[in-house]
Amino acid sequence: MSEKKKLHPLVEVDEPNFITEAFDYDLPPLIRFDSPVVEYIDGEPVRFDPSGVKTRDIHITDTTFRDGQQARPPYTIDQMVRIYDLMARMSGPNRVIRQTEFFLYTRNDRETLDRCRAMGHSSPECTGWIRAIKGDFRLVKDAQLKETGILTSCSDYHIFSKLKIDRKMAMERYCDVVDAALAAGIRPRCHLEDITRADIDGFVLPFVERLMEMSEQVPDELKVKIRLCDTMGFGISYPGAELPRSIPKLIYKLNVECGVPGDRLEWHGHNDFHKVHTNGGTAWLYGCDAVNTTLFGFGERTGNPPLEAAIFEYIALKGDLCGIDTTAITELADYMRSIGLPIPANYPFVGKHFNTTRAGIHAGGLRQDERIYNIFNTTKLLGRPPRVIITNNSGADGVAIWVNEFFGLTGEDRLNKIKIHRLARWVMDQYEREGRITAIGDEELETKVEELMPEYWEKYKGSRE
Amino acid sequence: MPTVEQRVKEVTARVLKLNPEDIKIEHDFMSDLGAESVQSIELMAMFEEEFGIEMDEDAALSVETIGGAIKFITMVCKEQGVDV
Numbered sequence: 414m415s416e417k418k419k420l421h422p423l424v425e426v427d428e429p430n431f432i433t434e435a436f437d438y439d440l441p442p443l444i445r446f447d448s449p450v451v452e453y454i455d456g457e458p459v460r461f462d463p464s465g466v467k468t469r470d471i472h473i474t475d476t477t478f479r480d481g482q483q484a485r486p487p488y489t490i491d492q493m494v495r496i497y498d499l500m501a502r503m504s505g506p507n508r509v510i511r512q513t514e515f516f517l518y519t520r521n522d523r524e525t526l527d528r529c530r531a532m533g534h535s536s537p538e539c540t541g542w543i544r545a546i547k548g549d550f551r552l553v554k555d556a557q558l559k560e561t562g563i564l565t566s567c568s569d570y571h572i573f574s575k576l577k578i579d580r581k582m583a584m585e586r587y588c589d590v591v592d593a594a595l596a597a598g599i600r601p602r603c604h605l606e607d608i609t610r611a612d613i614d615g616f617v618l619p620f621v622e623r624l625m626e627m628s629e630q631v632p633d634e635l636k637v638k639i640r641l642c643d644t645m646g647f648g649i650s651y652p653g654a655e656l657p658r659s660i661p662k663l664i665y666k667l668n669v670e671c672g673v674p675g676d677r678l679e680w681h682g683h684n685d686f687h688k689v690h691t692n693g694g695t696a697w698l699y700g701c702d703a704v705n706t707t708l709f710g711f712g713e714r715t716g717n718p719p720l721e722a723a724i725f726e727y728i729a730l731k732g733d734l735c736g737i738d739t740t741a742i743t744e745l746a747d748y749m750r751s752i753g754l755p756i757p758a759n760y761p762f763v764g765k766h767f768n769t770t771r772a773g774i775h776a777g778g779l780r781q782d783e784r785i786y787n788i789f790n791t792t793k794l795l796g797r798p799p800r801v802i803i804t805n806n807s808g809a810d811g812v813a814i815w816v817n818e819f820f821g822l823t824g825e826d827r828l829n830k831i832k833i834h835r836l837a838r839w840v841m842d843q844y845e846r847e848g849r850i851t852a853i854g855d856e857e858l859e860t861k862v863e864e865l866m867p868e869y870w871e872k873y874k875g876s877r878e
Numbered sequence: 879m880p881t882v883e884q885r886v887k888e889v890t891a892r893v894l895k896l897n898p899e900d901i902k903i904e905h906d907f908m909s910d911l912g913a914e915s916v917q918s919i920e921l922m923a924m925f926e927e928e929f930g931i932e933m934d935e936d937a938a939l940s941v942e943t944i945g946g947a948i949k950f951i952t953m954v955c956k957e958q959g960v961d962v
Contacts, residue, residue, distance in 0.1 A: 809919050829935035834916070836922040841916045 422799040431784075439790045441725040443732050448829065451663045452652050459665060463698040466730045471697045473512035473723045474679060474705045475500065478525070479542045479562075480717055481707035482516070492752055493525045494532075496708065499745045500720075501534035505736035508536035509727060510720070512704065514562055517541045524767070526556055540602070545590045553599050560600040562640065563590055567617050568607035580616050588623060591670045595631050602638040606682070609647035613656045613666060621671045622837075638677045639667060640705065643692065646685030650695035660692055661699045679703035684715040693718035694726050708745060709756055709763065721745075721762050739794045743783040762795065769800040770811070771852070777810035803843035803853040809837040815858060816866070820873040828869065882955075882962050884948050893917060902932045903945040926949055931958050 446464045453459070477500075478493055488496070497513065498614045504510035515529075516522045522801060529537055536646045541561035543549035553561045565587040587603065594601040611617050619757060623638060628636040641663060649658040656662050660680070667673045680703070682689045693704040710719035721742045728734055738847030746763035748755055758765040768791045770779060778785035779799055787799040800818060801811040809830040816836065817827045830837070839861055843849040863870045880888070883903065883943045888945075891898040894911050907913040913921065925947065931954050941950050955962045 671945050809916055831922045831926060831935055831938065834919045837916050837919060845883065 415494065426527035429499075436784075437782055439793055440732075440787050440795070442728045444726070444729045445732075450652065452665070453873060454662055454665055461661070466697055467732065470676065470844065471702050471704075471727065471730070472509055472511040473720060473727065474511055474544075474703050475537055476681070476705055476717065477484075477513065477707045477720070479514045479516055480681075480712040484662055484711050484716065487521075490521055490525045490528065494528045495748060496745065497529040498532060498534075499741050499748065500537060500708070503724065503738050503741035503745070504534075504536045505738055506535075507736045509737055510537045510848065512540050512560070513537040514540045514542045517543065517549075517556055517558075523556060526558075531751075534643065539757045539764065545587055547590055548592075548595050550593055550597055550599065553594075554597055558599065559634070560602055560638070561594065562602045563587070564603050565590075565603045565604060565620075568611035568612060571607050571617075572616075580857060582619050584616075584623065588627065589619070591624060591627060591637060595635055598635065600635050600638065602640055602679070603832065604640045604642050606642045607644040608641050608663065609643045609658050611657050612647065613663070616659075618666060618671055621667055621673060625672050632747045636653070636677060638679060639673050640681050641667070641677040641696070641701070643680070643682045646683040646688060648682060648688065648692045650688065650691050651837065664696060664699045664701050673696045674700040675700045678795070679705055681705040682718050683713065684710060684717065689716065689718045690726070692775075693723060697726075697730065706862070709749065709754070709760070711754070719761075729855055740796050743795045743797060766800075766802065768797060769802050771802045771804050772806050772811075780810050780814055803840055803858060805841075805849075807840065809833065812837045812840055816862060816869075819855075819859065820869065821863065822873070832869070833866070838859055839865060882948050885928055885962075886925070886944060888949065889928050890921060890944065890947075893921050893924055901944060903943070903948070905944050907944070907947075908942070915929075920949050929953055929955055929960060929962065931960055945958050 437443065437444055450461045450463055451458050453729065458744060467829070477496065482488060492553055500510055500513065515526050517526070524537055538560075539558065541553045541556060541558045543561055543563060545563050545565055566576065566583070567663060569580075572578060572580055576583065578586070591601045591603065603619060605611070608617060624637045624639070643649065647658050648660050652663075656666075664678065667678060668675060678701040680701050682692045682695055689710065693706070696704055704718055704723055706720035706723045707717040708720045710716040710722075724739065724742065725735060728737060728739075750756060750762055756764055759767065761767055770786055772775060775786045777785065779801070783799050792798040798818065801807060801814045803811055803815055813828060813830050813833050816833050818829075822828060836858075840853065863874075887898045887901045890896065890901055890907075894913055894917060896911065898955060901911065905911050907918060907921065918939060922933060922935075925938075928934055929951055931951070933954055938950065941947050952954065
């Protein structure tokens, strides 16, 4: 290691280097690669080119109405239709959110599907989700869907302990259902449940090889898709991790050894170990074109890759908005909150305080240049300007930001710290003299602004009537 | 009419609750007179009110001593046509 040591002299510059090629403030920070990734698979080095995502047709799929709904009380039909409509707006003309899947079992399920399709959006395409039971195909056919997910569990935990059958019986049962789907003209999407805990060489690869053989007999639009379901969140993104947990190796085995093209591979993760978003991005990088997500990550137990995070990851990898309407994310969050879905205040991109600072020193930075403490132009991309919460740590900088936001003042009109000194003093006294230990809410501050800054209140707010 | 120095010392004494007699021209607002963050801003606000001027925030808050404040305020008054 010591032989690699080299000197790094200070580079003095006339202008600051804000590294804008990666940190264009009007986009999420770009994810740029400057080298291939080498992974050793079965002892041999395999090169992956992560920058290939810029040209590959990577995309997002959604399971808000299936896996997402398993984690909460059912949505009403109207709610699902509204969510679908906003999702379509976010998806944009490039159909970045390519598909969303629906249960088909109840009358409400089918009515929702009909109303969503009746809106005529080009994306997300509506697909179904059924058990690996032949009788369920009637539902798919009746709904006139082109594609359906089929539960094909592949770990011995599921085959032996849940289904109480052996591997051969499992494979025969699954293939019978796939045959039935193909015969019905419906594309099967096999959900390889619990793949990150499965015997890859002993079951997964033989099963997928057989599915690929079956696909050779049918037209392209019917060829089997494979969803890699990391059911318990065991997937690992790190290079060098071993199977069955290694996402790079899983995708390589299916893609290269079994011949499943990237456009027929989809990653479905769970967040039991806080790895869900990065694991989805990893799947994209190593050759899987689709990442399956739910809005705000709501899904079974700890949830799935958050759709909105995948959207920003997509833009960061592509280096362009690609026609995506990111402001729909904020509208969706507001809508979800309005129907009782709790979103933690510190939740990225949509939480009430995701771009709110409490620290006075950060507020000071924000006042000088919002880029210092704001992740990107949240006003433009999410309709959410950076904010401050007033506490004992806010300082006069924080109070000044709050007042300017409250009055909607920009540029030269913004009030400096000297002009808000009475309010800053009141805030300080709340904590130092009154012993307050809670944050000061907006309404309370508004009242104090009116009382302590009457000249500005009158100028910018007029009377309360 | 009191001088700029007297007026600066009076305002400082009022805001920081000190005796004007104890305030020296070389005193540093923070280390010698104990001004805290919000008090520095209150001082600037009171200087604006006392002299009827508008001060640039960054320039005003970079003033560290009583002598510096006298010099700065005199300059701003001159720029803004305020007799002192």
